[in-house]
Amino acid sequence: xxxxxxxxxxxSLLTAFAAPAAxxxxxxxAAPKGLDAARYGVRANAETEQTRALQKAIDETxxxxxxxxxxxxxxxxxxxxxxxxxxxxxxxxxxRLILAGGGTLLQARGGSDIALSGVTLEGxxxxxxxxxxxxASLRIADCDLKAAKGNGLTLTQCTGxxxxxxxxxxxxxxxxxxxxKLTLRANTIQHSGNGGIRVWRSSKASDGxxxxxxxxxxxxARAGGDGQNGxxxxxxxxxxxxxxxxxxxxxxxxxxxGNAASRITMTGNQCxxxxxxxxxxxxEFEDATIERNLIxxxxxGIAVTNMDKxxxxxxxxxxxxxxxxxxxxxxxxxxxxxxxxxxxxxExxxxxxENxxxxxxEVGSGQYLRNVTVTRNTLRRTGIGIGVTVVEGxxxxxxxxxxxxxxxxxxxxxxxxxxxxxxxxxxxxxxxxPNLTIRxxxxx
Numbered sequence: 001x002x003x004x005x006x007x008x009x010x011x012s013l014l015t016a017f018a019a020p021a022a023x024x025x026x027x028x029x030a031a032p033k034g035l036d037a038a039r040y041g042v043r044a045n046a047e048t049e050q051t052r053a054l055q056k057a058i059d060e061t062x063x064x065x066x067x068x069x070x071x072x073x074x075x076x077x078x079x080x081x082x083x084x085x086x087x088x089x090x091x092x093x094x095x096r097l098i099l100a101g102g103g104t105l106l107q108a109r110g111g112s113d114i115a116l117s118g119v120t121l122e123g124x125x126x127x128x129x130x131x132x133x134x135x136a137s138l139r140i141a142d143c144d145l146k147a148a149k150g151n152g153l154t155l156t157q158c159t160g161x162x163x164x165x166x167x168x169x170x171x172x173x174x175x176x177x178x179x180x181k182l183t184l185r186a187n188t189i190q191h192s193g194n195g196g197i198r199v200w201r202s203s204k205a206s207d208g209x210x211x212x213x214x215x216x217x218x219x220x221a222r223a224g225g226d227g228q229n230g231x232x233x234x235x236x237x238x239x240x241x242x243x244x245x246x247x248x249x250x251x252x253x254x255x256x257x258g259n260a261a262s263r264i265t266m267t268g269n270q271c272x273x274x275x276x277x278x279x280x281x282x283x284e285f286e287d288a289t290i291e292r293n294l295i296x297x298x299x300x301g302i303a304v305t306n307m308d309k310x311x312x313x314x315x316x317x318x319x320x321x322x323x324x325x326x327x328x329x330x331x332x333x334x335x336x337x338x339x340x341x342x343x344x345x346x347e348x349x350x351x352x353x354e355n356x357x358x359x360x361x362e363v364g365s366g367q368y369l370r371n372v373t374v375t376r377n378t379l380r381r382t383g384i385g386i387g388v389t390v391v392e393g394x395x396x397x398x399x400x401x402x403x404x405x406x407x408x409x410x411x412x413x414x415x416x417x418x419x420x421x422x423x424x425x426x427x428x429x430x431x432x433x434p435n436l437t438i439r440x441x442x443x444x
Contacts, residue, residue, distance in 0.1 A: 033089040033117075034067030044073025049100050051078040062086040070095045070119065079103040082132075084111025090119040092142050099123030102149075104131045112136035120144040128154040129170075138182075140165060151176045152189075162187060171222070173198050177209065186213045193222040194229040196251070200236040204260060204284070207238035212245050219251040227253055230275065235261040244268050251275065255295075260284040267291045274298035278321075281314060282306045288314040295321045299336040301353070304346055307368045312344035319351045326357040335418075337383065338362050344370040344395075348377065356382045360407070363397050364389035366417050372397045383409045385443075390414035390421055390433055398437040404444070411443040 040057035042050055054077050061068040067087040072094035078101060082088075086108070088097075095118060099105040102125040108114050114135050121129040124147045131154040132138060138160030145152040145167045152167040156178045163185040167174040174189035175197045182199075189196045196216035199209050211233060221230030228234075230252030235241045239262040247270045248255040255271035257280040258264040264281065271278040271293060278298035281288035283306045295301045301321035304314040321339045335341060337358030342348055343365060353360045360379035363372050369389050374397065379385050385407035388397055404411040404426075414422035414433065422429055430438040 030072075030091040030118075032069040032071070034069040034087065035061050035064065036069050036071065038071065042070070042075065044071050044075065046076070049076050049078060051080065055080055058086050058088070059083060067115070067117075070097070074098055076100045077105070080106050082106060082108040082111075082114050085113050086111075087113070087115040087117075088119055089115075089117045092118040093120065093144065096120040096122060099126050099129075101125060102127065104128050106130040106132075108132045108135050110134045115139040115141075116143050117141045118143065120146065122146045123148055125149050128152070128176075130154070132156070132158055134158070135160070138162075144168075145170070148172075152192075154178075155180050155182065158182065161185065166190075167192075174216070176200075178202065179205075181208050183210045184212070184214060185210070187215075189214065189216045189232075191218045191220075192216075193220055195219065195234055196232040196248075198231075198234045198236070199238050199241055200234075201238045204237045204239065204262070206240045207235075208240045209238065209242075211241065211243045214246045215248075216246065216251075217249045221252040227257070227276070227280075230254070231257040233257070235259070235264055237261065239263050241265070242267075246270070247272075249273055254278065254280050255298075256280070258282065258285060258288060261288075262286040263288075265289045265291075266293065269293045271295045272297060276300070277303045279303075280305075282311060284310040286310075286313050290314060290316045290319065292318045293320075295319065297323045297325065299325045299327075299338075300341060301339045301356070302341070303335075304342040304344075305365075307344040307370065312346075312370070314342065314346040316340060316342065316346060316348045317350050321351065321353045322355055324356045324358070335362070339379070339382070341365070342372055343368045344372070346372050348372070348374045351377045352379075353377065353382065354380045358382075359384045359387045359409075360404070361386045362415075363387065363399065364391075364394055364415075366391045367393035369397060370395035374399045375401050378403045379405065379407065381406045383407070384413045384415075384420065385409075385411040387413050387415040387420075388425075388436060388438075389416070390436075391416055394435060396435045396437075400437065400439045400441065402441045404441060406444070411441060412438055 041053045062085040070090040126148040128151040133156040152170040158180040161183045168190040171193040173195040216232040231254045232248040232251040245268040253276040277300040278295040339353035339356040341362035360382040385404035410424035
């Protein structure tokens with residue numbers, strides 16, 4: 001049978017595509033990165049629990065100051081304890097520790113240099129997949145944590161790094177950090193019941209955790225409430241926390257919520273499809289930096305609030321906010337359809353806001369206004385462009401050099417709570433309010 005040029009080309013292409021697949025199929029398991037668990041009687045894919053053998057292997061390798069290597073396969077076990085120096089390594093996606101029953105799959109109480117790498121932790125009935133207290137120099141990297149009743153990770157009074165992990169389908173939080181100082185970097189957290197990452201303090205104190213480059217998706221609020229649940233990232237009472245360059249999609253309430261979190265920095269985050277306020281700084285905080293974030297679809301883009309509780313001091317700069325929702329979040333009384341809302345000692349500058357059907361920027365609320373500057377912002381397609389409170393007792397505000405286009409309800413309007421009380425103050429009437437400086441705004 002003659003061989004044509006077309007058949008030669010086809011055969012070459014089939015061979016080219018088949019060769020990598022065959023190579024992958026024949027790829028050997030990763031070389032052991034520590035002492036092989038098999039030497040301690042641990043067997044991959046055994047049908048019975050191996051709690052005793054696994055605990056012995058963990059203890060002996062920790063004493064030898066070596067990692068415990070778990071070859072690819074399934075390992076059914078009860079709760080296990082990691083001593084100081086305990087390290088477990090496996091081949092990512094292939095080494096699976098499965099909790100048989102309830103409790104906590106891995107726990108540690110005290111010690112240092114505890115590490116997990118390349119292992120999958122599973123436990124549908126687990127209170128937590130890993131629960132570590134008072135561990136210094138903790139490292140959890142390149143692991144998969146799946147399907148817990150409670151938290152994926154519970155970390156109390158710990159220091160260290162959690163990086164490159166996937167945490168999915170946890171009934172409460174992906175990561176619960178309490179009184180710890182952690183770097184939480186490049187993790188993927190999906191389908192959490194109440195929170196993606198929580199960084200909390202028992203009382204107000206400096207924390208210094210860094211939350212960066214994570215992807216957090218589909219955060220629910222199964223436990224209900226009016227904001228304590230349903231947040232992709234929640235910083236509570238913890239000062240000096242940096243939240244940067246995260247991608248957050250579809251949270252029931254908020255992408256990033258700082259509650260009584262002083263000196264918090266929230267920069268470069270993408271916050272998409274939120275049910276309430278996308279970025280919040282609220283209650284007893286001092287100084288928040290909110291810069292260069294992208295927000296697309298939320299009830300409110302950014303809120304800096306609770307002056308009456310001591311919340312004050314913020315820089316809201318260079319954010320892009322689009323497509324605010326024209327309905328009240330969660331069916332409650334909160335604001336909606338607003339790009340940015342601020343109250344006390346705050347600069348709002350260089351932001352771009354598009355499609356905020358109620359208001360582009362809300363300056364103060366009732367008598368709660370003090371020393372706010374709104375300058376060099378660009379607003380397009382809003383209800384009211386900038387609404388500023390004119391309630392008796394409100395403090396000073398300067399609104400200048402903004403570009404305001406297609407503001408159906410007026411470019412700058414005086415407000416009494418949520419009701420318009422004046423006409424467009426860029427056309428006259430601003431002199432009636434000596435606490436307000438309104439000048440050099442470009443209205444189209």
